[in-house]
Amino acid sequence: MPRHADNERHWQVIAQRYELEPGPINLENGYFGRMSRWVQARYLEHVALINRSNSLYVRQQFEQGEQVELRRQLAGLIDVAPEAVAFTRNATEALQSLIRNYNGLRPGDQVLISDLEYDTVKGAMRWLANARGVEVIELSHTHPASFDSLVQTYRDAFVQYPRLKLMALTHVTHRTGLVMPVEAIAKAARAHDVDVILDGAHALGQIEFNLAQLGIQFAGFNLHKWIGAPLTLGFLYIAPERLADIDPDMGEFHYPANDVRARTSYSTPNFAALMTLPLVFEEHHALGGSLAKGARVKYLRDLWVGQVRGLPGIEVLTPDDPRLYCGITAFKFTGRDQQVMADRLLKDYGLFTTTRVGAAFGTCIRVTPGLVTSAADIQVLVNAITELSTLSHT
Numbered sequence: 589m590p591r592h593a594d595n596e597r598h599w600q601v602i603a604q605r606y607e608l609e610p611g612p613i614n615l616e617n618g619y620f621g622r623m624s625r626w627v628q629a630r631y632l633e634h635v636a637l638i639n640r641s642n643s644l645y646v647r648q649q650f651e652q653g654e655q656v657e658l659r660r661q662l663a664g665l666i667d668v669a670p671e672a673v674a675f676t677r678n679a680t681e682a683l684q685s686l687i688r689n690y691n692g693l694r695p696g697d698q699v700l701i702s703d704l705e706y707d708t709v710k711g712a713m714r715w716l717a718n719a720r721g722v723e724v725i726e727l728s729h730t731h732p733a734s735f736d737s738l739v740q741t742y743r744d745a746f747v748q749y750p751r752l753k754l755m756a757l758t759h760v761t762h763r764t765g766l767v768m769p770v771e772a773i774a775k776a777a778r779a780h781d782v783d784v785i786l787d788g789a790h791a792l793g794q795i796e797f798n799l800a801q802l803g804i805q806f807a808g809f810n811l812h813k814w815i816g817a818p819l820t821l822g823f824l825y826i827a828p829e830r831l832a833d834i835d836p837d838m839g840e841f842h843y844p845a846n847d848v849r850a851r852t853s854y855s856t857p858n859f860a861a862l863m864t865l866p867l868v869f870e871e872h873h874a875l876g877g878s879l880a881k882g883a884r885v886k887y888l889r890d891l892w893v894g895q896v897r898g899l900p901g902i903e904v905l906t907p908d909d910p911r912l913y914c915g916i917t918a919f920k921f922t923g924r925d926q927q928v929m930a931d932r933l934l935k936d937y938g939l940f941t942t943t944r945v946g947a948a949f950g951t952c953i954r955v956t957p958g959l960v961t962s963a964a965d966i967q968v969l970v971n972a973i974t975e976l977s978t979l980s981h982t
């Protein structure tokens with residue numbers, strides 16, 4: 589465990605960086621992360637500057653160099669070449685651009701998704717059925733999942749569906765926080781000539797990874813979950829040697845055809861948010877980057893899961909194999925209506941969580957600690973689950 593993950597004092601100091609509205613304990617930090625006070629202040633300054641100086645600033649300064657530096661810093665965040673990344677407004681836009689513009693599909697080919705993918709990714713992959721005349725194969729992962737079962741499910745699919753050309757893969761599923769064995773799955777996919785589009789929305793900033801090592805050529809991310817940027821920023825990644833496999837977006841002409849930025853829609857971006865990125869990246873690194881952030885939320889996750897997994901009436905859905913989980917974990921009160929129980933967590937214990945649906949295990953309650961979550965907050969959750977589990981059990 590990195591040095592400070594279990595150091596409450598250290599994280600208390602970090603928590604001071606963030607302004608919090610009084611209210612329930614927020615254990616739904618998976619939706620989007622907070623900006624620190626400094627990032628928020630810088631962002632608001634930039635909003636004011638853009639509003640005052642309008643296109644003069646944007647045309648004469650932002651477009652004359654600043655945006656080149658931002659792209660360089662963005663690429664540095666995941667250790668790739670600037671030529672491999674293009675800003676989008678969020679992960680969805682990045683992933684839809686990749687799916688929409690992937691040009692390797694012919695009528696009769698097959699594409700693959702699983703029940704753990706994000707719904708907009710599922711939707712975009714299903715859209716290919718009519719748009720490209722392909723068959724969409726939808727896998728359900730077995731539950732509980734193990735490293736080997738997850739990889740084997742894909743190996744079996746590659747054999748069973750020999751016309752597979754493209755698949756979506758979610759690095760960290762938003763349903764249970766399960767971390768996919770991306771490297772092993774991508775390797776198996778490559779052996780069957782199946783291209784992988786990686787949804788990294790929840791991985792970036794929480795998990796250390798290297799796309800080349802994972803064997804990933806196409807990926808989409810956002811910067812508002814675990815990096816700490818203002819909302820409205822995401823990006824896509826295309827390995828430069830695979831650029832020709834993704835078409836320019838709907839006749840996009842602002843950039844030359846050999847520029848990755850032509851692979852997504854061109855539009856007026858949130859300049860103020862973009863201009864805040866250098867401070868965001870500086871802060872992300874100062875906090876210890878994904879290694880430290882990821883270790884802290886994983887520590888908090890272990891704290892509650894370790895105390896409730898064995899309780900009668902409680903089923904923790906996310907496995908304990910350290911390769912397969914991060915800070916996000918989902919559980920169920922056996923035999924109960926999960927929404928009613930999530931409502932009770934909020935009403936009776938002041939704990940804000942969220943329910944998730946749509947996979948083999950049915951509806952579950954997802955718990956996502958954040959950088960301001962303390963061990964004491966987690967103890968409130970443990971006490972609540974313990975009390976409610978008795979009700980649930982009797």
Ligand SMILES: Cc1ncc(COP(=O)(O)O)c(C=O)c1O
Binds near residue numbers: 758790
């Ligand atoms: C796994 C996953 N993919 C994609 C997205 C979409 O991200 P964005 O809101 O940046 O479009 C989310 C958002 O929660 C997600 O959890």
